[in-house]
Amino acid sequence: VIAVITTEMKKHTPYIIADGHHLYETAIKYRDEMRKKSPDAPPDAAFNYVMVTLVSLDDPGLVVLPTHRLIHSYSKMDGQAMLKAAGRYFDVCNVPDLGAVRDALADADPELPRYGFYDGSYSVMQLKSLDIMGDLFPQWSSDFRQLDAAVLHELVIERVMGLSKESVAGRENLTYLRDPNPGLAAVDSGEANFLFLLNPTRIGHVRACTLAGERMPQKSTDFFPKVPSGLVALPLYDEIK
Template sequence: MAELKPFRALRYETAQAGPLDDLVAPPYDVIGPEERLRLRERSPYNVVRLTLPDSPKEAASSLRDWEASGVLARENRPVAWALRQTYVGPDGVARTRTGLVASLRVEPYERGLVLPHERTHREPKEERLRLLRAVRTQLEPIFLLYDGEPPFEVPGGDPELTAGGAELWRLDGAGIPETLADRQLLIADGHHRYETALAFHQEEGTPESAFMLVVLVSTEDPGLTIFPTHRLFRSSPPQSALQGRRERISDPKEALRELSTLPPGRAAVVRYEGGETELVLDGDGELDVHLVDRLGHEGISYTPHADQAVAAVDSGEAAAAFLLRPTRIEDVFAAARRGEVLPQKTTYFYPKLVSGLLFHPL
C-alpha cells in the first residue's frame, strides 16, 4: 500500500521575502534561459535560485541563508494541504483543478504502487540528484493521479497561500492522506524527479530520505484535462510509416473536427503538409501517439496549439505537421498498469504545478 502522510512544510515568510508572486516559478524543466534570468531578477529569493541554480553548492548555501534570516520558516506541525488551481487552457476554456499536497514514500515501480508512463533519461536525473544531495530538501512537488473520489473538500474561507494562479488551505482532518493508501498512483508529471528521489533514498537509507513532496489529483476531478501535443517535422518524414487509410480534407480545422468525432480504439491523426490536409487512420488498438511515433524523431518539435503548428508549415518553418487528439486519461492509466512506456509527449497536463509554495525538508 502507498504510504502518504502530512508533513512539516518549509515555506516563505512573505514579511521577509516579499510578495509570494515574486517568489514562485514554473517547474524547473519548462524554464528556458531567458525566463530563468527574468525570474532571478524578480527577487533575490525567487525559487528558481534553488531549482535552477548556478551550482548545487549555491542552492544549498541560499537555502541555509534564507532559513537563518527568516526568509523561510518551518511549519509547527505536519499537515496536508488542499491545492486549487484556476486556469484557462490552450482551448480557451476556464477550469479549476483541485489536489491534495502530501508526503509520499517512494517505492520501486516493480511494487506496482506508483506507475510511470514515460521513459526517462540519465542526464537530467544525474543533475537533479546532485542538487538533491546538496539541498537535502524536496524543492518541487510531482504530479500524481488516482482513481476515485477525493477524500477531502476544500475548506471554506480565504486561502492561506495564493500565488501563480494557485491557492492553498491547510487540511486539519487526521488520516486524509492515508485514505488514498489503497489506490495505485500514476505519475502525470515528474518522472525524473521521482526516480531521482528513489536513487537518493537508496544512497541515504534513512527513514527521512524515503519521502517526497507530491500533489495528488483524482481522475474524476472536473478540472483535470490532458491537451494534445502536436508534432512538427523540420523535413518531411517517411510516408512509408503511414500504412492506413487516408482521406483528403478541405482544411486543417475541418479535419480536426472530423478527427474529434472518431471513436477511440484506433490511431488517427491529421497530416498537414504542402498546403494539403488529410486524415490518416491506422493501427487498431493503438493511440494516436503510437502512429506518429513511427515517423521517427529527427527534426521533431512540439506544440499544444494546432493553429501554431499549421502556421509553422505555412511559413516554411516546418515541412509537416501532425495534429492529434488528446490522449484519454483512462488510456494512460491502462497502459501504465500493463507496464507499457508510452512515447515522449504522450500527455500534456495543464497547468503545470507552481514551484515555491511549499518545500519538503528531508
C-alpha cells in the first residue's frame, strides 16, 4: 500500500509544508538519533517515516485564519508614540470602532499590507509603498515582501518598537491570538499594551514564497480545518507492522 501511494504521489510534486514544519524538523532529528541507536534497523523502520496529511492548496474548503499580535509587558513607548514612529513607513488613520477596522482589512490591497491597531482607540495602518520593503530587504522575493506577518515583524515590532528577534521568538512581549476579543479585553484591563489585528495570509503568497525557497514567518498561517489529534497513530517500532 505504501509503495502504491508513494508512486502515485510522486506525480504531484512539489509538496509544501504549509503547517507543522517544526514537527517535521523534530521528526527528522528523531530519525537521525534512532539511526545511530539502531544502525541495523531495516529501511522500512517506522522512525524513517513521518505521517502527513496532504491537501491541495486549491481545495475550496481550505481556509487560512488570521493570527493577531498582542503586545504586553512593553515599556519603551505607548501606542500613540508607536503609531507616530511607524508613520515613517505607514499611513495611519483613526477609525471609530472594531467594525471599521474589519471593513478596512477586508478592503486591503493584496500587495500593500494593512493592519488594525487597538490601544484603547482604533487605528488602521497601511504600508506606504512596497519600495520600502524592497529597499530594506532586497534579498527577499517580492511575494515575501508583501506578507503581512513579515512586514509587521520586521518594520514595526523590530525596527519601530525595538524588540529583538530573540525576544520575539521567546514571546517575552508577544502573545499570538486567533480571536482578537481576549486581546481587546487585555488592553482595556491594562494587562496588555496594544493589539495588532491582521488579515489571513493569502494562499497565493504561501505557494509563491515557499516555492522560492523562503520560510514563512512564525505564526503567519493557521490552516483550517485541522485533522483531529490522535485520529491515526504511528507506533515507532524498528519495523513497520
